Amino acid sequence: MMNLASLGRQREGSTDPAALDASTGGQSAEHDPGESHETRQRQSFRLLRLALGIIRLGPVLILGLLILTMTLLSPVFMTTNNAGNVLSQTAAIAVLAIGQLMVIITRGIDLSVGATLALASVLGAIAYDHGASGWLVIAVMIGTGAAVGFVNGAGFVWGRLPHPFIITLATLSIARGLALQFSGGQPQRGVPDIVRSLGSGSIGWFPYSAFLVAGIAIVIAGLLTRMVWGRWVYATGGNDEAARRTGIPVGPVLISVYVMCGLLAGVAAIITSGRLNAGSPTAGTLAELDSIAAVIIGGASFLGGRGSVANALVGALMIGVIRNGMNLLNVGAFLQPVVIGVVIVLAVETDVIRGRLENRVRVLQAALA
Amino acid sequence: MNAALSVRGATKRFGAVLALDDVDLDVHHGEVVALLGDNGAGKSTLIKCISGVHRLDSGSIMLDGEPVNIPSPGAARALGIETVYQDLALFDNLSPASNFFAGREQAGPGWLPRPLRVLHRRSMAAATGDVLERLQVSIGDRSSNVGLMSGGQRQAIAVARASAFASNVVILDEPTAALGVRESRRVLDLILRLRSEGHAVIVISHAMDHVTEVADRAVVMRRGRVVGEEIPNAEGQQRIVALIVGTPLAASPSTSNRTTSTRSVD
Numbered sequence: 001m002m003n004l005a006s007l008g009r010q011r012e013g014s015t016d017p018a019a020l021d022a023s024t025g026g027q028s029a030e031h032d033p034g035e036s037h038e039t040r041q042r043q044s045f046r047l048l049r050l051a052l053g054i055i056r057l058g059p060v061l062i063l064g065l066l067i068l069t070m071t072l073l074s075p076v077f078m079t080t081n082n083a084g085n086v087l088s089q090t091a092a093i094a095v096l097a098i099g100q101l102m103v104i105i106t107r108g109i110d111l112s113v114g115a116t117l118a119l120a121s122v123l124g125a126i127a128y129d130h131g132a133s134g135w136l137v138i139a140v141m142i143g144t145g146a147a148v149g150f151v152n153g154a155g156f157v158w159g160r161l162p163h164p165f166i167i168t169l170a171t172l173s174i175a176r177g178l179a180l181q182f183s184g185g186q187p188q189r190g191v192p193d194i195v196r197s198l199g200s201g202s203i204g205w206f207p208y209s210a211f212l213v214a215g216i217a218i219v220i221a222g223l224l225t226r227m228v229w230g231r232w233v234y235a236t237g238g239n240d241e242a243a244r245r246t247g248i249p250v251g252p253v254l255i256s257v258y259v260m261c262g263l264l265a266g267v268a269a270i271i272t273s274g275r276l277n278a279g280s281p282t283a284g285t286l287a288e289l290d291s292i293a294a295v296i297i298g299g300a301s302f303l304g305g306r307g308s309v310a311n312a313l314v315g316a317l318m319i320g321v322i323r324n325g326m327n328l329l330n331v332g333a334f335l336q337p338v339v340i341g342v343v344i345v346l347a348v349e350t351d352v353i354r355g356r357l358e359n360r361v362r363v364l365q366a367a368l369a
Numbered sequence: 370m371n372a373a374l375s376v377r378g379a380t381k382r383f384g385a386v387l388a389l390d391d392v393d394l395d396v397h398h399g400e401v402v403a404l405l406g407d408n409g410a411g412k413s414t415l416i417k418c419i420s421g422v423h424r425l426d427s428g429s430i431m432l433d434g435e436p437v438n439i440p441s442p443g444a445a446r447a448l449g450i451e452t453v454y455q456d457l458a459l460f461d462n463l464s465p466a467s468n469f470f471a472g473r474e475q476a477g478p479g480w481l482p483r484p485l486r487v488l489h490r491r492s493m494a495a496a497t498g499d500v501l502e503r504l505q506v507s508i509g510d511r512s513s514n515v516g517l518m519s520g521g522q523r524q525a526i527a528v529a530r531a532s533a534f535a536s537n538v539v540i541l542d543e544p545t546a547a548l549g550v551r552e553s554r555r556v557l558d559l560i561l562r563l564r565s566e567g568h569a570v571i572v573i574s575h576a577m578d579h580v581t582e583v584a585d586r587a588v589v590m591r592r593g594r595v596v597g598e599e600i601p602n603a604e605g606q607q608r609i610v611a612l613i614v615g616t617p618l619a620a621s622p623s624t625s626n627r628t629t630s631t632r633s634v635d
Contacts, residue, residue, distance in 0.1 A: 226487055227476075227485055227487060228474050228484050229484035231463075231467060234460070235471050238463060242460060242471070243471070246472030247442070247446070248471065358517055365519035366519030366520060366549065
């Protein structure tokens with residue numbers, strides 16, 4: 001919020017010609033008026049770039065501010081115990097958010113991740129019940145996620161759908177229904193030890209799941225920023241028509257993105273099942289909204305082409321800290337979604353403001369060129 | 370010497386419409402050819418056939434005298450034919466270097482499947498910087514996204530990208546249409562630099578003064594046919610306009626004739 005206030009000031013500074021006129025007014029009488037005009041443009045250009053830089057850092061600043069506020073308001077918040085709590089509560093959302101991020105970079109959306117998580121969780125627990133080993137259970141969960149992701153991607157690309165909204169809405173319904181059907185609507189008690197420790201084990205206060213999240217984040221960040229595949233993902237999200245013309249295999253890239261997102265929903269299922277020590281058909285209800293919120297709050301753009309793994313992690317942590325903090329402060333649980341909703345609005349509005357500022361940069365570039 | 374690009378007897382039909390009717394065109398290395406004509410004259414169809422978007426029904430395309438087959442845009446690019454469309458096909462969310470190498474990233478090691486190769490980011494950035502410097506394209510911060518650049522800078526990047534990979538022909542569709550006077554100037558200079566580097570350049574433009582300035586020859590199309598060729602200079606301009614609109618040129622053009630022509634060109 002401080003970020004937005006300072007942003008407002010930046011914008012005022014950069015767009016208020018009267019103030020700048022007053023400061024250069026005395027000189028422009030002696031100097032070439034064209035030159036002072038250019039100085040003024042250069043000045044606002046610098047301010048604009050500064051404002052854009054602040055917006056880029058905004059989510060991190062806000063997260064820092066949130067943590068600082070919570071530390072001041074609650075003596076419990078900054079204890080290692082609570083920090084471990086926040087991390088393990090956030091782990092599943094963070095993994096889902098990293099998957100969702102890749103989809104959102106391609107200007108898409110995956111509404112099915114929460115239901116996919118539930119289906120993977122239930123199938124994993126059933127496999128365990130039938131005597132599958134720990135690794136096989138993990139493979140079943142991840143495989144289920146990847147399979148649903150493939151259905152999403154293939155349905156979207158090969159079905160030539162205008163937008164992935166509908167296909168992922170359909171798979172949301174199908175996956176949730178199947179999870180309820182296979183489990184008879186009941187949690188399937190018991191998961192392998194390895195799954196349980198991934199979900200709820202820890203080294204001291206530091207949960208295993210946080211290591212898992214960190215590992216996934218590093219791998220995905222590497223794929224997105226260092227590999228040809230990642231470049232193709234960003235190119236597809238930035239301008240799919242141009243991507244097609246430059247020979248990027250847009251269809252397969254999109255399918256792979258949905259497979260990755262589904263696969264990560266399977267990983268989130270491991271964490272969640274481990275925490276619950278059960279395969280639950282109702283796990284991950286509305287988690288798709290959390291994951292989307294995390295990505296957007298973190299500063300990625302719904303318009304595609306923009307966003308990083310760090311964005312998704314910061315957004316997920318912000319949601320985790322807000323929830324945890326409100327619990328510690330005894331603010332009613334019903335108000336938590338309200339606060340998160342307000343943060344989403346602010347994040348989206350910041351993205352709009354960023355778009356406008358970038359437009360001004362473009363215009364000034366033309367004037368200064 | 371063989372022409373860089375020769376089109377012979379190009380014919381293309383869209384249903385009942387004869388979009389190209391037995392068109393011949395030659396463009397030499399170090400030459401800028403302006404392709405002129407009113408809307409629907411067949412200019413766009415012709416360049417789309419050359420750049421692999423459409424396929425000719427009959428006729429042939431030769432590069433340096435060698436007949437070639439251009440079934441797709443990718444094939445055209447592999448043959449050294451680069452096209453800058455009006456919408457530029459840039460990625461606003463990526464840097465100039467990423468735009469240059471989109472779809473043809475330098476990456477390794479070679480034994481990995483292409484999507485999993487590691488980008489050679491530094492060498493791509495350096496190569497892009499070299500091209501931009503050679504063509505004297507100034508864009509300020511080279512690492513910032515193309516989306517933050519002005520219309521002229523974006524056009525310059527698209528043209529530079531095309532020229533960097535075009536060993537044979539650069540095709541520019543309305544390169545100055547969206548630009549102001551100063552930015553047009555820079556793009557025209559850029560086209561002249563492409564010519565001096567030995568590229569064969571085809572420019573589609575409606576701006577007569579820009580054509581006069583950069584083109585060595587003006588080829589005029591009407592209703593799918595090449596109807597004439599002129600040297601685009603002050604005297605030729607009148608005849609070009611007459612060819613475009615298809616009115617026979619009077620010995621001393623009447624005022625009314627001139628106004629009609631001007632309107633059609635705009």
